[in-house]
Amino acid sequence: MRSICIVPDSEGIDAEIRRLAGMVDLLLLTGGLGPTSDDMTRESVARAAGVELVFSEELWADIKKLFPEGSAAPSNRRQANIPAGFAPIANTCGTAPGFVGRIGESTVMALPGPPGELDMMVRSFLNGYLDNNYHAAASFFTTWTAFLVPESVLEDTLSGICGPGEKWRTRAEGHRIVFELEGPESSFTTVEELKEKFGAILIREGEKSAAQLLADALLKSGKVLVCAESCTGGLIGKMITDLPGSSNVFWGSLVTYANEAKRRLLSVSALDRYGAVSRETVVEMAEGAIVASGADIAIAVSGIAGPDGGSEEKPVGTVWIAVKTKESAADAREFRFRGDRERVRLRAAVAAMLLAESHLTGVGVDSDIFSTYT
């Protein structure tokens, strides 16, 4: 990778394409393929290549299929134009096809900008293209996911473990760090050391989500989940139902944000004596959720997401999480998450889902790892 250039929707795009095409083997453009007048990638590439735009009846037919009969807007018609001599790249989940061709010695490829469409086209097209044309995917690497571990701690740990010739790169997202290990097969011993330090439940093979890991464990054990959410406000239900097919394992969630809701829906009685953010309350929430639903396993979460509501004894970031199965007593743990409201809620949801998974698989259920790295 030589550089990433971000250019506004202006005539300046042409000059930038010409400049970069003179420098690199492959120039990848993203975005600017939409139907509106500030989507100028088609025109810019044509001008930079010194060719005309050509209207493709075939692409237009594909685009029209995405709309109910006759309802494609006139502006969508522009999306069927591609520079003469360029080959179209099909977009199966949006209206903007991509295209690829040559400018001078460079290959120039345009892909759509909306993250969902780009992601799909990277998977369905670009990865294979890079592999075929540049052997770019040939280097040996493995992908892993770390949950709840702070990025700087993971980084320092990796630099202490990795031997010569082993490289790594990390990508921190809200709810996880995806990291790749590049180099000899000793990567696997590196990962063993990470699991030793952080716990096998927090270091996972591949690019994983906590919701998917929990859903897989539920499906495998034939159990159905119910949630009782306070500070996460529906986030756990949302993350689980992001997954198609989650109806096989998810009964529902009792989002009891108000204390009155905890009393009415979950029969919680501990509020006055112990407060909403306490071991007693989340245990009663989990028990109440099992009773209300008849589901096999319950997650209950109550905490202080901030920015207000913290106290000396229970600062912002204090979250109690309980997991209970029909057969066993509730397992309740206290967490102190750092960061803003969004981060606290996301980490609470991830910790709760992984704790529930560990109760289904038995992995890591007896360790303190969940609340060590928060």
Added chain:
Amino acid sequence: MRSICIVPDSEGIDAEIRRLAGMVDLLLLTGGLGPTSDDMTRESVARAAGVELVFSEELWADIKKLFPEGSAAPSNRRQANIPAGFAPIANTCGTAPGFVGRIGESTVMALPGPPGELDMMVRSFLNGYLDNNYHAAASFFTTWTAFLVPESVLEDTLSGICGPGEKWRTRAEGHRIVFELEGPESSFTTVEELKEKFGAILIREGEKSAAQLLADALLKSGKVLVCAESCTGGLIGKMITDLPGSSNVFWGSLVTYANEAKRRLLSVSALDRYGAVSRETVVEMAEGAIVASGADIAIAVSGIAGPDGGSEEKPVGTVWIAVKTKESAADAREFRFRGDRERVRLRAAVAAMLLAESHLTGVGVDSDIFSTYT
């Protein structure tokens, strides 16, 4: 703004600085001012300017003040170097001072990369600098938000309405389009025409979220909300509780994903006869949520988010939404959202929140706009 270039931490930075300094009045560099060896902005600017780095005792004294007595790391000492002839820019919330000076005809400014520090320096220094030196804050524009309207339809409508000298730009996000109108004050008549066409509830002043608009209407009317969510799976509760202070207006959400959950928690009886995705079911869900909670207003959502579960009669994207207040009968409407699972769920949540808002404010409650643009 001419362009944004992202360059890896390499010798390539020098060449990029020289190239860009020849093109622009002001070249703004961010990042690479930290204490580690891959922080090379100081050296790169000095080489590009053809000057030496000079150690500043004054800056070093400022940096040391940020650490407990005597504990500043030796690597922090590097941060007191700036290119000869450049003026330092104080950083009041981090160790990396910025600097500004000339290379050829261009002003070159380096600011720290950590978002919190950069944000502070943009507010405390850069905005005033741009205003004083370039009058850069002078252009007249207004920001608006469009909900549920497809981007191509908004674009075609704007290009039909806008007069000469009026420009616009749009930014489509999952749940809305933020658009800016630039030009004479006639922008306001443009917006009136958009409201006429799409409905005043879908075209809103400023950069708004549907959850914030609903929370504002709830707070103003002193009402408390309860949700009964099926296909949205907790997303509406999540979006409302993203807002700090939402506990004043949000009772909770009954996420009844399984049919059994709709029966047990909401006493829904219409499932066998009409199916989960029907007027009868969402009306009973809304009624059941009011009864279960005692809240003032209920939102109920049930639909087919896909990718599976669609039929000829009820294809993927079919969503029924009901809004009911304590005093009035339920208002139930059918929607046909296009797109993938994520888009269908997001649009259903936005439509439900705006429909509830319209029942609180009275604006647009009698129109069909909600289900026209989906």
